[in-house]
Amino acid sequence: MIRILVIDDHKMFLQGIGNILDQEEDMHIVALCESGEASYDLLKNNSVDLVLLDIQLQTMSGLDICKYIRKEYPKTKVLMLSMLKEESFITQAMSIGAHGYILKSSGQEELLKAIRIIQSGQTYFSSEVTQVVMNSLRFDSDSSKNKKQAPKISKREKEVLQLIVQEHTTQEIANLLFISLKTVESHRSNLLAKMGVRNIAGLVRKALEFNLVE
Amino acid sequence: MIRILVIDDHKMFLQGIGNILDQEEDMHIVALCESGEASYDLLKNNSVDLVLLDIQLQTMSGLDICKYIRKEYPKTKVLMLSMLKEESFITQAMSIGAHGYILKSSGQEELLKAIRIIQSGQTYFSSEVTQVVMNSLRFDSDSSKNKKQAPKISKREKEVLQLIVQEHTTQEIANLLFISLKTVESHRSNLLAKMGVRNIAGLVRKALEFNLVE
DNA sequence: AAAAGAATAGGGTAAACCCCTAATTTTTAT
DNA sequence: ATAAAAATTAGGGGTTTACCCTATTCTTTT
Numbered sequence: 001m002i003r004i005l006v007i008d009d010h011k012m013f014l015q016g017i018g019n020i021l022d023q024e025e026d027m028h029i030v031a032l033c034e035s036g037e038a039s040y041d042l043l044k045n046n047s048v049d050l051v052l053l054d055i056q057l058q059t060m061s062g063l064d065i066c067k068y069i070r071k072e073y074p075k076t077k078v079l080m081l082s083m084l085k086e087e088s089f090i091t092q093a094m095s096i097g098a099h100g101y102i103l104k105s106s107g108q109e110e111l112l113k114a115i116r117i118i119q120s121g122q123t124y125f126s127s128e129v130t131q132v133v134m135n136s137l138r139f140d141s142d143s144s145k146n147k148k149q150a151p152k153i154s155k156r157e158k159e160v161l162q163l164i165v166q167e168h169t170t171q172e173i174a175n176l177l178f179i180s181l182k183t184v185e186s187h188r189s190n191l192l193a194k195m196g197v198r199n200i201a202g203l204v205r206k207a208l209e210f211n212l213v214e
Numbered sequence: 215m216i217r218i219l220v221i222d223d224h225k226m227f228l229q230g231i232g233n234i235l236d237q238e239e240d241m242h243i244v245a246l247c248e249s250g251e252a253s254y255d256l257l258k259n260n261s262v263d264l265v266l267l268d269i270q271l272q273t274m275s276g277l278d279i280c281k282y283i284r285k286e287y288p289k290t291k292v293l294m295l296s297m298l299k300e301e302s303f304i305t306q307a308m309s310i311g312a313h314g315y316i317l318k319s320s321g322q323e324e325l326l327k328a329i330r331i332i333q334s335g336q337t338y339f340s341s342e343v344t345q346v347v348m349n350s351l352r353f354d355s356d357s358s359k360n361k362k363q364a365p366k367i368s369k370r371e372k373e374v375l376q377l378i379v380q381e382h383t384t385q386e387i388a389n390l391l392f393i394s395l396k397t398v399e400s401h402r403s404n405l406l407a408k409m410g411v412r413n414i415a416g417l418v419r420k421a422l423e424f425n426l427v428e
Numbered sequence: 429a430a431a432a433g434a435a436t437a438g439g440g441t442a443a444a445c446c447c448c449t450a451a452t453t454t455t456t457a458t
Numbered sequence: 459a460t461a462a463a464a465a466t467t468a469g470g471g472g473t474t475t476a477c478c479c480t481a482t483t484c485t486t487t488t
Contacts, residue, residue: 154466
């Protein structure tokens with residue numbers, strides 16, 4: 001039995017969802033909740049397996065509720081519902097660990113399928129949602145929009161950078177790589193220049209930002 | 215008629231692909247190319263609608279060839295082929311504007327389907343590939359149970375830390391906060407001790423790791 | 429009131445950083 | 459194949475910054 005909490009501030013939609021889920025033998029509606037605020041108490045006082053959550057609520061963002069649920073009730077699954085296939089909504093929902101994302105325009109078959117897949121431990125993102133994400137990740141050089149890319153650093157520089165990030169001093173790096181202290185200093189200087197930073201703090205920040213280490 | 219160039223350094227695979235495409239009436243094989251280097255001349259001397267490109271070549275990366283094609287021949291479509299569903303390969307291919315990505319384990323139906331979809335102006339990423347990308351974007355807080363919590367640092371220390379990460383020197387921080395150089399140095403030392411690191415490199419790494427800045 | 433932590437600051441030393449130059453090797457482009 | 463560019467190596471000589479230890483005053487907590 002999947003215990004489900006539904007959060008949506010459109011009463012009509014809420015009731016519609018309620019009717020759909022009521023007909024399923026393996027699903028139990030814990031509550032139909034009209035506001036994000038009310039959901040906190042419901043979560044505290046009930047065992048909930050899965051939350052059906054509208055991303056666009058009147059008074060607060062569904063994303064914040066999702067974040068809260070993921071943190072406080074890590075075993076509870078979250079399926080986001082949305083009117084729109086907005087890229088930023090979708091990627092935000094994914095980054096905070098929503099287990100699924102479907103559109104309200106989906107049929108009830110897809111809703112039920114998503115719920116069961118998520119309950120089984122997998123994730124479910126509808127094909128339309130998936131397509132939006134995939135297209136957003138794709139850089140199309142036809143449309144000539146450039147994004148900032150990591151400065152090009154050499155193999156040796158990368159080795160040095162790695163050791164710097166691992167808190168090694170210049171002398172230690174020289175010993176580890178069997179090269180002179182002065183050589184390491186050269187690499188450091190070149191790294192600072194290439195990455196456009198003033199000191200180690202900036203270097204480490206950029207290295208992590210551009211995923212140049214590990 | 216879709217004019218296709220195939221680049222792959224496994225001769226057997228190349229011939230197999232050749233046989234498949236030969237049977238299709240709407241496709242024409244411009245060349246079957248065994249090395250990345252040779253492909254540059256072929257592209258220069260022929261009109262190519264679509265390049266079928268192995269991502270793992272012996273002497274050079276298929277990604278670099280893709281990048282070159284996207285830059286020099288923006289109208290030419292690129293469909294990446296790969297043995298593995300490696301996340302980094304896939305996201306790199308997408309970011310440089312590959313029009314599609316399928317696995318070599320795909321059947322010929324999927325290959326032909328992908329070619330035709332891409333030729334029509336859309337993109338095609340196989341469902342396995344799509345799943346890898348979607349999963350990589352999703353942060354699962356279930357799996358990150360062993361999250362160490364950030365050491366407690368004071369308000370002032372946090373201010374100093376913030377400025378350190380922003381590449382300010384100790385003297386600059388002293389001026390910005392209207393305190394002595396020596397005071398800032400004390401804060402620095404205490405930060406190093408509290409975070410359990412040896413120097414600024416470690417401090418910045420931990421600060422970003424624990425989201426103590428911004 | 430006592431204890432603990434935060435914020436302040438000085439003195440001394442090691443490390444980082446800067447500005448140069450410059451040789452050899454490797455990679456890239458024509 | 460050859461020239462050009464980039465990478466890797468290293469040094470001299472100097473300035474600045476970071477780091478260590480100690481210590482006082484102020485604030486918060488017990």
